[in-house]
Amino acid sequence: MAALPLRALTMRQLQFFSVLVEEGQFGRAAKRLAITQPALSNAIKQMEKLLGVELLTRSTHRLELTPVGAEVLARTDFLVNTFEVALRDIESTVQRGRAFVRIGVIPSAAARVAAAAGEFTQGAQRDLELAWRDAPSNTLLAEVRSGQLDMAVAAITEPPGGLACIDLFRDPLVLVVRRDHALAAAGDADWEVIGKERLVLFETGSMPALGNPARAQFAQGAESYRVSYSETLYALVRSGQALGLMPRLYTSSLRDPELAVVPLLKPRIERRVVLAYLPGPMRNVVAQELIAFLRERLPQAAEPAVRRMKAPRVRR
Incomplete structure (x- = not known):
């Protein structure tokens, strides 16, 4: 059972602490909170007194969290975010007569998840x-942990700490090549064959963890290009400067007559696409129902077939 002084903490004090750390300065935080700077300072001191620890080290130019302060902040952000979302739940239920659920999704899986969620809402x-x-997977998972999202469909390479995960499907790496490239005619490729080719891949997300080990084992060619957007990746492939390396989900909407998608084998490298949420009681029944629905529906969605490309005809 919590000690009585700790139970005297208020949500307002927790909100003040969260905003103060985010702003990094008492003046800016007080302005954002629409209170005076002395009132904010007193609230933080009272919070530290109730907890019996120092949360911040103060200097003329900046604030820094103490080790204990960092731990308290993580839990504070969770409580504040959950409280704010719960208020929106109440507003939505009372004023609009509807339930409210926040869901995150990686862009490459958005089409499948949106279609499944649409089925759920129609039958609700x-x-x-x-x-x-x-957003990228690491951002979505952090927002699930902090209570900003009820659930997220994300790609992982290892189990995310503190979250419950349901495996939905696997998403293998593929190559995107020019249609007149020899690999388009071959129909598939392996890592040794592409060892001397320059690759282009995403610089963030799951690609570094997935592609780098295999690339390091087999690569003999030039250093890979790193890009942020699929449009840039496709442009570099189309211009003949590189072969694209990306998860297959990204190619599901690719409709470019100049490009072909080629399965990448030996080894076949996949990322796990999961449905992640906080373990324990959910804040509303509809979120629980949606998780159960997505758990059953998303794995049933057939993975897009990667068609073998015929060799281009050569005019004589």
Whole structure:
């Protein structure tokens, strides 16, 4: 059972602490909170007194979290975010008569998840409002942990700490090549064959963890290009400067007559696409129902077939 002084902490104090750390300065935080700077300073001191520890080290130019302060902040952010989302739940339920669920998704899986969520909302027994968030996997998982999202469909290479995960499907790496490239005619490729080719791949997300080990084992060619967007990757492939290396999900909407998608084998490298959420009781019943629905529906979605490309005809 928590000590009585700790139970005297208020949500307002926790909100003040969270905003102060985010702003990094008492003046900016007080302005954002629409209170005076002395009032904010007193609230933080009272919070430290109740906890019996120092949360911040103060200097003329900046604030720094103590080790204990960093641990308290993680839990504070979770409580503050959960509280704010719960208030929006209440507003949505009372004023609009509908449930509210926040869901995150990696862009490459958005088409499948949106289609499945659409089926769920059409068959739901009550009105439902979905709030969507698209971002890289590490961002989505952090927002699930902090309570900003109810769930997220993300790609992982190892189990994310503190979250419950449901495996949905596997997403293998493929090559994107020019249609007149020899690999397009071959129909598939292995890592040794592409060892002397220059690759282009995404610089963030799951690609470094997936592609780098295999590339290091087999690569003999030039250093890979690193890009942030699929449009740039396709442009470099189309111009003949590199072969694209990316998860197959990204290619599901590729409709470019100049490009072909080629399975990459030996070894076949895949990322896990999972549905992640906080373990324990959910904050609303509809979120639980949506998780159960996505758990059953998403693995049933057939993976897009990668067609073998015929060799281009050569005019004589």
